[in-house]
Amino acid sequence: GQQVMQIPQYQHVQEGEDFTTYCNSSTTLSNIQWYKQxxxxxxxxxxxxxxxxxxxxxxxxxxxxxxxxxNSSLHITATQTTDVGTYFCAGSLRGGGADGLTFGKGTHLIIQP
Amino acid sequence: NAGVTQTPKFRILKIGQSMTLQCAQDMNHNYMYWYRQDPGMGLKLIYYSVGAGITDKGEVPNGYNVSRSTTEDFPLRLELAAPSQTSVYFCASTVGRNNSPLHFGNGTRLTVT
Incomplete structure (x- = not known):
């Protein structure tokens, strides 16, 4: 089945540093969504x-x-404490409803002041 | 406009007990979904519905049942709860066209002991 791999699983940064999370699919996607938790x-x-x-x-x-x-990426410039959380990508092979969405495992962003 | 409302927020079940997780949305969305999220993992689709009277299995349906008698409500039933069902459960809804964004409820944290 469709797989969506997301790396890294955890990322520690100092406040003010940049952050990037990457999402890779085994198949070509129709579209990709990003969520923050x-x-x-x-x-x-x-x-x-x-x-x-x-x-x-x-x-x-x-x-x-x-x-x-x-593949897809999310880059945050000059992180702030409000950016703390888990960032998920969700890829879809086709349009329509979200039953076709496959979520990555997420990247946990931890920010040290 | 409350969005997606889930009850209860927390619940502890004993093995073999049953319960219903409630989900209601007031956005007149046709598509509704139930996901489970295990620690450090992404979201796994349990069941979904594309409209009243229509439901279908997602990736991990075993041990669960759903019904969709109205557009607003999409309850998730757990029969014979097992420790493997300890998780956070999220209900979500979407308009359903062209992978429109998912609107999530606040979640139900379920522990089965």
Missing amino acids: RPGGHPVFLIQLVKSGEVKKQKRLTFQFGEAKK
Whole structure:
């Protein structure tokens, strides 16, 4: 079945350093979504990427979708304590409902002041 | 507009007991989902529904049942609870077109001992 691998599993950074998490699929994706989950909270949608090579920015967050639509990354510039949490990618082989979404295991971002 | 509401927030069950996790959404979303999240893992789809009266199995349906009698409600039933069902359960909903974003409830933390 479809697999979505996400690395690293954990990332410790000093506040102000940059952070990147990577998502790789064994198959070509229709689109990919990114979610953030604060400790003890629920996943919250961040963004969706659809086009090959697409790059989207949200303030200090930059999302990329690979040319082959098999990988994606999330980069945070100058991390802040509010960025703490787990970042999940979720890839889909097809459009339609989320029954086709496969979640990665997530990257836990830990920030040291 | 409450979004997706889950009850209870916490529950402890003894092995063999049964319970129903409640989920309701007020966004008139057709698509609803139940996920489980184990420590350090991503989200695994248990069951989903594309509309009232229609349900289907996800990746890990064994030991669970669902019903969808109305658009708003999507309860998850655990029969004969087992320790392997100790997890955090998230209900989510989406409009359902073109992999629109998932809206998650706050989760139910279930322990089976």
